[in-house]
Amino acid sequence: MNSKLRTITISDVAEKAEVSKSTVSQYLNQRYEYMGKKTRERIAAAIQELDYQPNFVARSLKQKKSTTIGVIVANISHEFSTQIVKSIEDYCNASDYHIIVCNAEDDPDKEKEYIDMLRAKQMEGIIVFPTSTNINLYLELTMEDYPLVFVDREVPEVNASSIMLDNKKAAALAVEEFISHGFSKVGIITNSTDNNVSPRIERISGFRDALSKNSLEVCEDYIKSVEVENVTGELDKMMRLNEPPEAILAGNDLVLIEILRFVKQHKLTIPEDLAVIGIDDVSFASIYYPEITTIAQPTSEMGWKAAELLLNRIKGGHENRRDTHRFTPTLLRRSSC
Amino acid sequence: MNSKLRTITISDVAEKAEVSKSTVSQYLNQRYEYMGKKTRERIAAAIQELDYQPNFVARSLKQKKSTTIGVIVANISHEFSTQIVKSIEDYCNASDYHIIVCNAEDDPDKEKEYIDMLRAKQMEGIIVFPTSTNINLYLELTMEDYPLVFVDREVPEVNASSIMLDNKKAAALAVEEFISHGFSKVGIITNSTDNNVSPRIERISGFRDALSKNSLEVCEDYIKSVEVENVTGELDKMMRLNEPPEAILAGNDLVLIEILRFVKQHKLTIPEDLAVIGIDDVSFASIYYPEITTIAQPTSEMGWKAAELLLNRIKGGHENRRDTHRFTPTLLRRSSC
DNA sequence: TTGTAGGCGTTATCAT
DNA sequence: ATGATAACGCCTACAA
Numbered sequence: 211m212n213s214k215l216r217t218i219t220i221s222d223v224a225e226k227a228e229v230s231k232s233t234v235s236q237y238l239n240q241r242y243e244y245m246g247k248k249t250r251e252r253i254a255a256a257i258q259e260l261d262y263q264p265n266f267v268a269r270s271l272k273q274k275k276s277t278t279i280g281v282i283v284a285n286i287s288h289e290f291s292t293q294i295v296k297s298i299e300d301y302c303n304a305s306d307y308h309i310i311v312c313n314a315e316d317d318p319d320k321e322k323e324y325i326d327m328l329r330a331k332q333m334e335g336i337i338v339f340p341t342s343t344n345i346n347l348y349l350e351l352t353m354e355d356y357p358l359v360f361v362d363r364e365v366p367e368v369n370a371s372s373i374m375l376d377n378k379k380a381a382a383l384a385v386e387e388f389i390s391h392g393f394s395k396v397g398i399i400t401n402s403t404d405n406n407v408s409p410r411i412e413r414i415s416g417f418r419d420a421l422s423k424n425s426l427e428v429c430e431d432y433i434k435s436v437e438v439e440n441v442t443g444e445l446d447k448m449m450r451l452n453e454p455p456e457a458i459l460a461g462n463d464l465v466l467i468e469i470l471r472f473v474k475q476h477k478l479t480i481p482e483d484l485a486v487i488g489i490d491d492v493s494f495a496s497i498y499y500p501e502i503t504t505i506a507q508p509t510s511e512m513g514w515k516a517a518e519l520l521l522n523r524i525k526g527g528h529e530n531r532r533d534t535h536r537f538t539p540t541l542l543r544r545s546s547c
Numbered sequence: 548m549n550s551k552l553r554t555i556t557i558s559d560v561a562e563k564a565e566v567s568k569s570t571v572s573q574y575l576n577q578r579y580e581y582m583g584k585k586t587r588e589r590i591a592a593a594i595q596e597l598d599y600q601p602n603f604v605a606r607s608l609k610q611k612k613s614t615t616i617g618v619i620v621a622n623i624s625h626e627f628s629t630q631i632v633k634s635i636e637d638y639c640n641a642s643d644y645h646i647i648v649c650n651a652e653d654d655p656d657k658e659k660e661y662i663d664m665l666r667a668k669q670m671e672g673i674i675v676f677p678t679s680t681n682i683n684l685y686l687e688l689t690m691e692d693y694p695l696v697f698v699d700r701e702v703p704e705v706n707a708s709s710i711m712l713d714n715k716k717a718a719a720l721a722v723e724e725f726i727s728h729g730f731s732k733v734g735i736i737t738n739s740t741d742n743n744v745s746p747r748i749e750r751i752s753g754f755r756d757a758l759s760k761n762s763l764e765v766c767e768d769y770i771k772s773v774e775v776e777n778v779t780g781e782l783d784k785m786m787r788l789n790e791p792p793e794a795i796l797a798g799n800d801l802v803l804i805e806i807l808r809f810v811k812q813h814k815l816t817i818p819e820d821l822a823v824i825g826i827d828d829v830s831f832a833s834i835y836y837p838e839i840t841t842i843a844q845p846t847s848e849m850g851w852k853a854a855e856l857l858l859n860r861i862k863g864g865h866e867n868r869r870d871t872h873r874f875t876p877t878l879l880r881r882s883s884c
Numbered sequence: 885t886t887g888t889a890g891g892c893g894t895t896a897t898c899a900t
Numbered sequence: 901a902t903g904a905t906a907a908c909g910c911c912t913a914c915a916a
Contacts, residue, residue, distance in 0.1 A: 217611075219909055230887045235911055244885045266667040267607045268909035271892050274554075276604070278668075286629050296623065299650060308664055311648040313636060327645060330603040331615075470834045494831040497807045556893055567903045572895055581901045605893035608908050 218262045227256035238264055270332055278308040279520060280328035282321060284339040284362070286313040289463065290490055290509060291339065294361060297513025298337060305521055307334075318343040329356070335520045340365055342407060352530050357523040361516050363408045369532040371523075373516045377409050378416030380505045380539040384459045384487040385420035387503065391547055393457040393485055396421070397432030397448060399441055399469065400461025410435060413461055413489065429455075441468035442475070449476075449484075457485035457547065463492050466502070485547040489539070501544035508537050555599050564593035575601060607669055615645040616857060617665035619658060621676035621699070623650040626800065627827055627846060628676065631698060634850025635674060642858055644671075655680040666693070672857045677702055679744060689867050694860040698853050700745045706869040708860075710853045714746050715753030717842045717876040721796045721824040722757035724840065728884055730794040730822055733758070734769030734785060736778055736806065737798030747772060750798055750826065766792075778805035779812070786813075786821075794822035794884065800829050803839070822884040826876070838881035845874050 220238075224231045229249055236245060237253045256262070270276040281298055283291040295311055302309050310333065314321040318341045325347060328336055335357030340348065348368040351358050364372035381398070388396045398417045400410045414433060421428050432455045434444045445468075448455060460466035466488035478484055480500055488495070491506035515535055523530065557575075561568045566586055573582060574590045593599070607613045618635055620628040632648055639646050647670065651658040655678045662684060665673055672694030677685065685705040688695050701709035718735070725733045735754045737747045751770060758765050769792045771781045782805075785792060797803035803825035815821050817837055825832075828843035852872055860867065 217909090220911095221909080231909095232888080232911080233886055236886090239911085246885065249886080263663070263667055265608075265669065265909055266664075267604055267613070267669045268892090269911075270604045271602075271608050271894090271909080272911045274892075286633065292623050292629060296650065296652075308668075313633065315633075326600070327603075330600055332602065332604045467830060467834060470831075474834055474836075492831075493804060494807075494829075494835070497804060497811055498831070499811075499836045554893090557895095558893080568893090569895080569904080570902055573902085576895080583901065586902080602893055605908090606895075608893080608910090609895045611908075 217265075218260050219265070220262075222260055223253065223256045223262050226260060227252040229253065274332070276308075276332045276334055277306060278310060278331075278333055279357075279517075279524075280310045280312060280324070280331075280333040280336045282312045282314050282324050282328075282336065282338040284314055284341060285316050286311075288490075289493070290362070290507065293509035294513040294516070297510045298517045301514050301517035302521070305517075307521060314339075314341060316341060322347055325351070334524045335359070337361055337516050337520055339363065355529060357520055358530060359516050359520045359523070361512065364534050369530045371519045371531060372534045373512050373519075374534055374536050375409065375507050375512075376536040376538055377412035378419065380489050380507075381413045381416030381459065382420040382423075383505055383539060383541045384489070385417060385424070387487060387541060387543070387547055388457040388459075388485060389424055389426070391457075391481070391485065393547075394426055395429065395432070395453060395455045396426075396457040396459065397429070397434070397455035398459040398461065399434045399436065399444065399465050401438050401441070401465050402435040410461060413459075417459065435461075438464050438468060441465055442472040445469060445472045455484070457481070457487075460486065460488040463488065463490040466490070466492065470498075470502075480546050487547050491542060495542070495544060498546075500546050502546045503544045504542045505539045506542055507539055512537050554602075555597050556602070557599075559597055560590065560593045560599050563597060564589040566590065611669070613645075613669045613671055614643060615647060615668075615670055616694075616854075616861075617647045617649060617661070617668075617670040617673045619649045619651050619661050619665075619673065619675040621651055621678060622653050623648075625827075626830070627699070627844065630846035631850040631853070634847045635854045638851050638854035639858070642854075644858060651676075651678060653678060659684055662688070671861045672696070674698055674853050674857055676700065692866065694857055695867060696853050696857045696860070698849065701871050706867045708856045708868060709871045710849050710856075711871055711873050712746065712844050712849075713873040713875055714749035715756065717826050717844075718750045718753030718796065719757040719760075720842055720876060720878045721826070722754060722761070724824060724878060724880070724884055725794040725796075725822060726761055726763070728794075728818070728822065730884075731763055732766065732769070732790060732792045733763075733794040733796070734766070734771070734792035735796040735798065736771045736773065736781065736802050738775050738778070738802050739772040747798060750796075754796065772798075775801050775805060778802055779809040782806060782809045792821070794818070794824075797823065797825040800825065800827040803827070803829065807835075807839075817883050824884050828879060832879070832881060835883075837883050839883045840881045841879045842876045843879055844876055849874050 220231050220234050224234045234253055299309055312324040321341050322344055337359045339362045340360050345367055348365055352369045358370040360370055360372040364374055418428050431451055436444050460469050480486055487503045489505045491504045495502040495504050557568050557571050561571045571590055636646055649661040658678050659681055674696045676699045677697050679702055682704055685702055689706045695707040697707055697709040701711055755765050768788055773781050797806050817823055824840045826842045828841045832839040832841050
């Protein structure tokens with residue numbers, strides 16, 4: 211019955227409602243001010259009958275606005291990413307903006323492709339979990355005054371806002387928790403798929419500072435940055451030292467899992483044989499044996515802020531600024547320390 | 548230095564290269580056939596110098612194609628969803644298609660909004676993890692011959708392909724594993740945020756069938772569908788029965804966590820006090836105490852197939868068909884049973 | 885209060 | 901081999 215051979219345009223509606231295209235356009239854009247009630251009703255009826263759906267593509271072309279932003283996550287597999295995305299989405303929904311989510315899979319080339327694609331599709335701005343190797347690309351964007359916000363990592367060279375965890379504080383919270391339980395030989399393992407990732411560096415640096423501040427010795431053998439696959443190997447070396455660490459801080463969720471794998475393989479007991487704290491709260495923290503003490507990131511607030519900054523930047527029209535917003539981590543004290 | 552006050556269009560390139568817009572367009576679309584080498588080089592140079600980026604929006608408007616599909620997941624928090632999305636993305640990348648990911652948050656209204664949005668943005672098709680309450684909406688889409696593929700759940704009324712787990716088999720695998728370990732009093736808990744979700748129904752039905760086939764009694768008290776928050780409560784009731792179950796199948800990852808929470812709270816031992824199997828493999832399965840036996844879904848294959856079906860549907864132009872593709876689950880035998 | 889005309893940036897058709 | 905011209909569907913002056 212419904213022969214949808216041709217797409218229905220604003221002209222069809224105009225014809226059916228016996229008004230001009232402009233009037234229909236006014237109607238669609240809620241500019242009812244000088245519009246006769248009758249006209250309004252006729253248009254509404256026509257839209258209904260024809261099941262007319264406005265074409266955003268045409269609208270974007272004309273208005274040079276898409277009311278859509280792009281979000282590029284470094285790796286969608288991290289719970290952290292999906293939580294942030296959810297929160298960005300919430301904020302955007304409330305502002306009638308849409309989001310497009312892309313997964314760079316920790317690959318700078320993919321990231322570049324996505325950035326190009328998003329711009330070609332006229333996204334009004336981008337929120338990106340950057341892979342610090344595309345610095346020149348980011349610089350280009352900011353030079354062109356393209357709205358850009360970083361999440362999780364900052365890129366010092368680039369004039370854009372960043373949403374970051376207070377990573378030093380996160381490490382310090384963990385160190386202090388270890389110390390309060392009487393541990394003095396504490397280590398940290400982070401992963402390092404990327405070259406120059408600021409959270410990793412900051413967490414290690416915060417770790418050192420916290421030890422020093424508490425007059426504890428920093429033992430270099432207890433500090434490792436390795437690929438996820440090598441975590442158990444490095445930990446093995448560490449535990450075979452004459453003086454093995456008593457406590458380990460896991461730099462993120464994936465490292466935590468590897469540490470727990472090692473502990474299980476070697477039939478160690480937490481926290482007696484090795485105390486553990488993980489940065490990033492994980493789904494199983496409270497049901498594990500023992501329950502895992504974690505340092506949680508306020509992902510909702512972080513995603514919210516990222517979206518807020520970007521949309522203000524887009525609407526307000528001011529320039530990209532290089533300001534870093536630090537969020538405070540929370541210690542979730544459980545039983546692994 | 549780079550005054551990007553005006554966006555650079557194909558006309559600018561044409562002017563600079565001293566050719567017409569049409570020629571540049573040819574070039575952009577790789578139709579070099581009748582194009583002089585010189586011209587080609589001049590155009591390439593002009594594009595380079597001007598840093599010209601084609602506008603996909605204008606292209607879409609003209610071609611009525613966006614080379615983009617939409618993916619609406621029921622809830623991005625499930626690992627299952629992100630794995631499928633990754634796999635869809637891989638397939639699409641290889642076919643030069645883009646994807647837009649949307650998160651319906653198990654909310655039919657949100658789902659509807661997203662479907663409307665995606666269509667307005669001229670997505671060429673949609674892959675959706677459906678919330679079976681928008682049946683009429685799906686029907687409309689198929690009536691208009693709009694390419695549509697379902698994942699995880701099927702909607703019997705609608706003519707579209709579905710990618711499904713062989714849920715009955717999944718339940719049967721678990722039941723047989725329980726039986727092989729000598730358990731005869733076995734139960735199942737699934738969750739039910741939605742009204743009429745086919746995986747849940749099929750898993751329960753497969754569970755019943757498998758018990759019957761093995762001449763075991765089906766005890767209704769051992770079969771529950773409840774909200775996630777009520778899992779521990781229901782399990783409590785179940786375990787207080789005169790004859791409590793010896794083994795429980797968790798309908799998905801979230802239910803599994805709740806069951807493990809209950810076990811922990813009540814200081815039970817797995818599998819002695821209660822054997823457990825979970826549908827959906829979880830990140831912590833192999834490091835838990837004990838290791839959790841799970842039924843894994845072949846998410847890569849499922850996402851791949853979903854994308855393949857949709858893109859063939861788009862390119863091939865044939866009609867939507869109602870065919871369900873069932874994928875075989877795998878038992879990952881560990882120690883919780 | 886509503887209509888007319890032109891253009892957003894691209895591609896397609898048809899000349900040349 | 902390349903160019904002129906007319907769409908694609910919508911919005912926005914400006915005119916009426």
